[in-house]
Amino acid sequence: MSLADLRSKYRSTFLLSGPASKREVALTFDDAPDANFTPKVLDALKKEGVKATFFVVGNRVEAHPDIVRRMVQEGHVIGNHSYSHANLPKLSNSAFREEITKTDSLIRTYTGYTPHLVRPPYGNIDEDQIRWLSSQHKKIVNWNVDSLDWKGLSTEQVATNVLAHVHPGSIVLQHAAGGAGEDLSGTVNALPEMIKKLREDGVKLVTVPELLDISP
Secondary structure (H helix, E strand, O other): HHHHHHHHOOOOOEEOEEEOOOOOEEEEEEEEEEEEHHHHHHHHHHHHHHOOOOEEEEHHHHHHOOOOOHHHHOOOOOOOOOOOOOHHHHHHHHHHHHHHHHHHHHHHHHHHHOOEEEEEEEHHOOOHHHHHHHHHOOOOOOOOEEEHHHOOOHHHHHHHHHOOOOOOOOEEEEEEEOOOOOOOOHHHHHHHHHHHHHOOOEEEEOOOOHHHHOOO
16 A cells, blocks of 8 residues: 555554644654754754654664753653664564664653654555554654755755645654764754744644644
8 A cells, every 4th residue: 555545544543744723833853863963953942942843763862862861851752763764664573663662662761751653764654564553552643744854955945845835733844863964954044934934924833742632
């Protein structure tokens, strides 16, 4: 089944957005933490008084525990983005489950809770994996607005990609860490302008659990 088919079949488990009836938008950041861009994203969010949702990679949590502690202290929500940023449908069942459970355990160490939110790397997941995550009372949270910031876009391009497509209930994909040589300055620098314009439009910026009215 295609991802679109899976989203349609598992609409209560596999989510792309929140209710359009709420004038709220959730900013989400993948691939954190790193020692370069994640602190800059956190600085920008702190300055604007915005709480976001970070989908963290387990092996990076191990490498940068102090930054995860900061995320938690500053009121952000932490979700599971696998342990090694694997393309999940290519894994065996046991390897897939280990990617999730190992990262759950790491997140629990810093947050005190086992996360209900999972974002599969690349947005890719198969039906058996959705069923298992559902059995573990988890929600798969993808997005319906993509900043495309991983392409090293300029501040203006990132802001345009978000603001031109955002609407009430949107879940926005950005990144707070990247691969070798990846430049996410566009996202860091676009945040103040994006947040200002959304607020001017009467939009409240919330975490994914707030938007979806679920547990973190």
